[in-house]
Amino acid sequence: MSATKVGLIGCGDISGGHCRSYQAAGLDVAALCDLDRARAERRKKEFSFNNADIYTDYKELLARNDIKIVTVATPVAMHAPITIAALRAGKQVACEKPSTLSRAENKAIIAAEEETGNRVMFFSSRMRGGYTPLCRQYIADGKLGDLYRVDVRYWRRRGRPGLDCVVGAHWFLNKKLAGGGVVMDMGQYFMDQVLHLAGWPVITSVAAWTHRGFPSDLPTGVPFDVEEHCTIFARTEPGCLFTFDFAWIANHTPQRCVTLLGSRGGIRMSDDAPFTFFEEPHKWHWMNTTTEWQNKTKEQDVMYGLLAAAARGEDVCVGTTAREALAITELTDMTFLSAERGREVSRKELDTL
Template sequence: MSKLKVGIIGCGAIAKNKHMPALMKKKDQVEVIAFCNRDRKKAEQIAKAFHIKEAQVYSDYHSLLANKDIDVVHICTPNLYHSPITVAALQAGKHVMCEKPMAINALEAAEMVQAAKESGKKLTIAFQNRFREDALLLKQSCETGELGDIYAAKAHAVRRRGVPTWGVFMDKELQGGGPLIDIGTHALDLTLWCMNNYEVHSVTASTFHELKQQNLTNPFGPWEPETFHVEDSAFAFIRMKNGAIIYLETAWALNTLDEREAMTTLFGTKGGAEMQRTSCGTHNELILNGEKHKHLYETRFQHAADIDFNQAETNTVADRELSQWINAIIEDTSPLVTPHQSLVVAQLVDAIYKSAETGETIYL
């Protein structure tokens, strides 16, 4: 079988540090042949960095999509461009992996889902945290019924200080929002996936922009308060149609000691589960708990903290994510992250922002 030909649109850090290293490990199945970036020099630089000598380089994504040799497109642009490029790529007959969030709003996310249906091509969104070892173990526990019926959950995406001062993260027009649409989507995706519940009834939420002056201890460097145009934290109460509830907390900057990013806590009829960081802060820890033999129990599982892509792991989260995606194309199976699941996350984000703006409960 011939190799799948891949094109990369958006040649920033996420393409360089996540997508390309994982794709280069799949040389038996894929060949990256094209790069596109509005600043053509960045496309040329990434091609050179990965020694792709005959790479085709573009500054206009339409030109890349017109290349009939390309089978698969990975979209790593700012959020504003996710939907138009994805729709165009699907219409051009390409399979698409798009970075999260799915789109800048739910309407554009729905257009992506429709384009995938009409084209017959595969679409997935890069919610890579599902491929962490603790997440896979938790999902297995949920599927085997170890927790029973999950009726309540907490979705955690909280940094004490961790405002991304590079790129366009604080640009509301290009990104759509702050930590909610950035890291909050990861927590929502993990929680909905583990609960296997995508039927949302209502959302009540608040967002805050309170710590823009407290910028001197940010690990990514201080920011200019006048350029901080998005929320620094968001909180939501989500009620599902079957009566289950989800509490979401997400922040780039919050005065708290409980930092948890892309994690979930689940409460079930037979047991519970909690994702945490170890006390030294270097490992993810999954704790299952419940009652057995007239005693309460806790079972702890520790895993390498592989949320960071800049590390020398032989089998990283990105490797597992990309392997599943490529195999889904080759074997004509569903990707682990489906368009419908990602659309529900986008709908929740819209509802949270709307509830925070209006002060009202939003019904879906």
């Protein structure tokens, strides 16, 4: 059987990772597209994709009937229009995170899926690898009991894309093109991870605060109107409280820690310690660090392997679904609305906008 053909739209910074995953999943790269032809040519040469045709207009790529899977790796503002066009052109779609700029775009993607029968997966599920499957198993086995508290802290020392990393990609700093700053860029990964772990509870209200204020040496006229830091307090219908603290830039040690607390046990997943499960088998607190198991396969490679199987007609679940992406956008929208209004906002208020 010949390999499934894939096309890549957007050949910028992250596209190299997609190219490596195509090779790992045994996909046949038939087309590369970028507004800047030289970027597409560069990936073709770098990965020896000798059969790949180069395009600067994604519509021409989508018109190819032999291409079954399309990756969308453009700035966020183009995710929904390209994804919807790709679904309508008969493709399965792998779209970068964050999924869209608005709930309306997420809903239009869901409608396009329903209309065409084709599927989209988003890469906000990248954090579902590593220790996450182990954590999920602990929850499923009842080792945590009732989950009542989830906390995420992710801080970079200097990591504003467009400025401190992915230098020159100024769209990351522009709300019209990126939708937001650290919440869109990194926060949605963690929202996906912990909502996935908690079984996608309904978020009923959010209180959030955002900050921007570090200096930058951007050329005059380049917009920079997104947040560098955001703190979120989110209540859910089952009563579990989620807090998130995201920073692109901070005068502090970098941090990355996810904590889950339940009535019977607690879990800590962080960069500076192994997976840790806290339980109380006797009368006092007991810490058990005996298990270091983790899934070491890169989540993105896993996702493309599954996507290739889906394109062959196998019934597999891959990445963040269109409905899960909508739930993440809703939490993001409540976050920005609360920060703007300076008070807690309810889910119902979103519908009145």
